[in-house]
Structures are given as C-alpha cells and as structure tokens.
Amino acid sequence: MHDNVYVEKQQHIVDFAFNKDVVAVFPDMIRRSVPGYETIIPMTGLIAARHLGDSGTAYDLGCSLGASTLAVLQQSQEQNIRVVGVDNSAAMIEGAIAQITDTRAIFQCADLLRTSVSGAKVVILNFVAQFLAPDERLDLFTRLHEQMHPDGLLIVSEKVRSPDPAIQTIFDDTHLDWKRANGYSELEVSQKRQALENVMKVDTEAMQLQRFAAAGFTTSKQWYRCLNWASFLVYKQLPTS
Numbered sequence: 001m002h003d004n005v006y007v008e009k010q011q012h013i014v015d016f017a018f019n020k021d022v023v024a025v026f027p028d029m030i031r032r033s034v035p036g037y038e039t040i041i042p043m044t045g046l047i048a049a050r051h052l053g054d055s056g057t058a059y060d061l062g063c064s065l066g067a068s069t070l071a072v073l074q075q076s077q078e079q080n081i082r083v084v085g086v087d088n089s090a091a092m093i094e095g096a097i098a099q100i101t102d103t104r105a106i107f108q109c110a111d112l113l114r115t116s117v118s119g120a121k122v123v124i125l126n127f128v129a130q131f132l133a134p135d136e137r138l139d140l141f142t143r144l145h146e147q148m149h150p151d152g153l154l155i156v157s158e159k160v161r162s163p164d165p166a167i168q169t170i171f172d173d174t175h176l177d178w179k180r181a182n183g184y185s186e187l188e189v190s191q192k193r194q195a196l197e198n199v200m201k202v203d204t205e206a207m208q209l210q211r212f213a214a215a216g217f218t219t220s221k222q223w224y225r226c227l228n229w230a231s232f233l234v235y236k237q238l239p240t241s
C-alpha cells in the first residue's frame with residue numbers, strides 16, 4: 001500500500017508514532033525513506049543465518065512487520081533455529097503474525113527495554129535504537145552484552161549524523177532529493193521531518209562505536225553506509241577462523 005500519511009496538509013503535526021495508519025503503509029514508507037534499506041535487510045538475514053549455524057536463537061528487536069526476521073529465516077534451512085521478533089506496537093506485531101507463517105518465528109508485543117535476550121547468538125536492532133531516549137542506549141547495549149551467548153553478534157543499523165557540518169548538509173540535501181525522486185512531495189517531506197524531530201535523536205558513527213565498546217563488545221565494524229544510514233557488526237568476541 002502506498003505511503004500517503006503526510007500527503008494532506010495537517011493543522012498540527014503530532015510526533016511520529018507507529019500507529020495503524022503507519023503500519024498499513026510501512027513497507028512502502030521505509031523503502032522510500034531509508035537509503036540502503038533494501039540492501040541492509042537481506043544482508044542482515046544472510047549474516048545472521050551464517051552466525052546462527054544449525055541452532056540457536058536470534059532476536060529481532062523493534063521488528064515492525066518482521067522484515068529482518070523473515071530475511072534470516074529465508075537464508076536458513078535449519079529447523080533448530082528460532083527468531084524472536086519483538087515490537088511494542090500492537091499493530092506491527094499483528095501485521096507480522098498475519099504475514100509470517102514460518103513456525104521458527106515467534107512474535108512478542110513488548111518493550112525491548114524489558115525483553116531478555118538470554119543466550120541469544122544474534123540480536124538485530126535495525127533502525128530502532130535511534131527511537132530510544134539517548135540516555136537509555138548504553139544501558140540497553142550493556143544488558144544485551146551481559147545476556148547474549150559468549151559468541152554473540154549484534155547487528156545494528158541506525159541513522160547517523162556527520163560531525164562535519166558541510167558533509168552533514170550535503171548528505172541531508174541528497175537524502176531529500178532522493179525522497180523527492182521516490183515520489184514524495186515537498187509537503188510530505190517537511191511534515192514527516194517535523195513529526196520525527198522529537199522522537200529521533202541521532203548519534204555520530206564515532207558515538208555508536210564508542211558505545212559498543214563501553215557496553216563490553218570487543219569488536220565493532222561499520223559494514224555498510226549510504227549517506228547518513230549505517231549498519232554495524234558488533235561482536236562479543238570476534239570468531240577465530
């Protein structure tokens with residue numbers, strides 16, 4: 001379904017929320033708004049499935065409609081793996097359950113800040129930590145580090161900002177042009193921007209890497225970047241070959 005959430009002029013722009021209107025158009029919205037989404041999700045599936053091997057549990061925190069969950073399952077024939085998708089939007093979880101029938105997937109409507117990932121070999125946070133309050137982020141990653149399997153791998157994708165204002169402006173302007181090229185009008189672009197202002201606080205790449213280290217992860221590497229969207233592989237212990 002086509003994303004028309006911000007097509008009409010709104011009298012009051014309310015903070016962006018993952019409500020029923022957004023859920024109905026979500027796949028179209030995220031594909032046309034997040035540069036690299038269509039590369040990051042299938043690669044997440046591939047990387048996570050390789051890391052899981054023949055058994056073990058992956059958590060897809062902030063799973064929305066389960067795109068990353070499905071990507072993992074599509075890359076693995078193993079019957080002893082599980083992917084637990086967690087989201088605190090009931091409408092998202094209802095949509096995920098309706099669409100993904102693979103019995104290796106389990107969906108939970110819950111706050112990821114209160115969800116245990118005990119023993120997880122893989123935890124995926126694709127475009128989610130950016131919606132948490134900045135002072136909750138280090139505590140979350142520290143707890144994930146504590147709870148995950150000793151060989152645990154985190155896959156984290158985020159919007160980032162550049163410390164260099166000139167680069168930030170170039171990337172931002174290019175992103176807006178890309179959204180226009182994807183069919184969004186000036187009104188849609190500016191109303192969405194206003195709606196996101198209070199709910200999305202974005203860190204730099206250096207802040208992300210620093211936080212992973214502070215949480216206890218030994219190795220983190222940005223494996224993908226398109227403008228201000230980045231994805232990181234974050235290891236408790238780098239596997240030895």
Ligand code: GEK
Nearest residue numbers: 018062063064067087088089111112126127128131
């Ligand atoms: C994808 N990963 O398609 N607890 C649980 N869920 C949360 C919380 C929380 N505290 N805060 C936000 N969410 C998906 C895309 S979208 C990204 C993720 C975007 C959920 C929220 O309900 C929404 O479904 C998701 O995080 C963020 O790869 O829309 O830009």
